[in-house]
Amino acid sequence: MAETTTVPQTSQNTARRVKFVITRQDTPETKPYTEEFDLPYRPGMNVISALMEIQRNPVNANGGSTAPVCWESNCLEEVCGACSMVINGKPRQACSALVDQLEQPIRVAPMATFPVVRDLVIDRSRMFNALKKVKAWIPIDGTYDLGPGPRMPEKKRQWAYELSKCMTCGVCLEACPNVNDKTDFIGPAALSQVRLFNAHPTGEMNADDRLDTLMEGSDGIEGCGNSQNCVRACPKGIPLTTSIAELNKQTTKRMFKRWFAQ
């Protein structure tokens, strides 16, 4: 792969360059610092291909050799959520962040709402733990064949499908002013998954358990303060604030039911 690019590239090098300012961090414990890079421009390049360029030739803007910048990515088509980072102040996927559409110098930083592992690599465990906590699945295991479940009405399937597009990328948590060190708020993504699984005809059978989880401890749905940044930031266009308000309704009903009907 490298051979195909070397020859035509050198002739273009003087023509256009792309400036990057990257926030780096060597270990989870050490202090972050920034490093500048001056890379050759290539048509159609995105932030991941720029990081690949640094990996190929780890030299910073001052000409000093440096350790290549670490990052995570898989699908390269905005469906896996692994490459989320803060690009020019906005949390988003690096693989779909086209250099042509970004103001320079392009500032890249890790999503610091999450623990930083190294450079742009973050640990999103809290999101997966949240999904476990709210039981974001449909229990179908039994000791015998339970047979086919109830069908989902097509109309419902259509909006529920939108919620199922969540890739646990963490952008909505990064965008939320109430997800930080001072709170335990579970964040919009897991809440929306509760709405999804509570809407499913089989998942519905455990709806109350999921709601109860959102109403106990200090990390539940009450953490939402309606800044509504999440719905603006979500790359999948998931109607997060509608999900949250719908769950506000479900938990309110659940609260009264627990008081008066049990």
Next chain:
Amino acid sequence: MKGYYARKVHSLLGVIPLSLFLIEHAITNYAAFDGGQEGFRKAVHTLNDLPLVFFLELFAIWLPLLFHGVYGLYIAYQAQPNLGHFKTERNWRFILQRVSGVIAFVFIVWHVYSTRFQITLGNTTHDELGGFMHNIVTQPGFFVFFLVGVIATTFHFANGVWAFLVSWGITVGPRAQRISSYACLGLFVIVTALFMLSLFAFRGEEFADTASAITTLKTMIG
């Protein structure tokens, strides 16, 4: 005190009784504009003639305000503002809800100290309140403080009602939340206008009261 139920109590108290009281307060004060010195005195009397007024005040104003205010300060402290990167109207309102809450807190503590508490201390009476207000709001510094305090409180109230409708799952979709935004904006304009009219009315000569009120005010602000 953390968690779902504490937050629900905070939210409920914001509307019942605090928002209801704020509306009542705006209407009572409006009597100062509408009925002048006499009208205001009557309105104050009507309120104080309510049965068990001490308990009403305690359970419908002081305790709810204390809980909502102190817990509100805690909620405000927990936010990590990011307006720099998300300059949306809703994010502005999120920040302003917290900032206006803190301003309202300072303003209300001072306002209660300088009016209701002075009655408790015996430095003034319900009948003299109008003149008392006159002496405060004719001083430019205090008048500006009053304007800022009142607008912060009415914004907090109106936007709070909007947030309340979301947190109890009454307005769920974007359309419902947009419509309730306009309704709450209307609420903000009306209640602010009522307070403004009374504030300007209190500045009028009609409310210039006996010398005793002025001397009390002097001892009060040292």
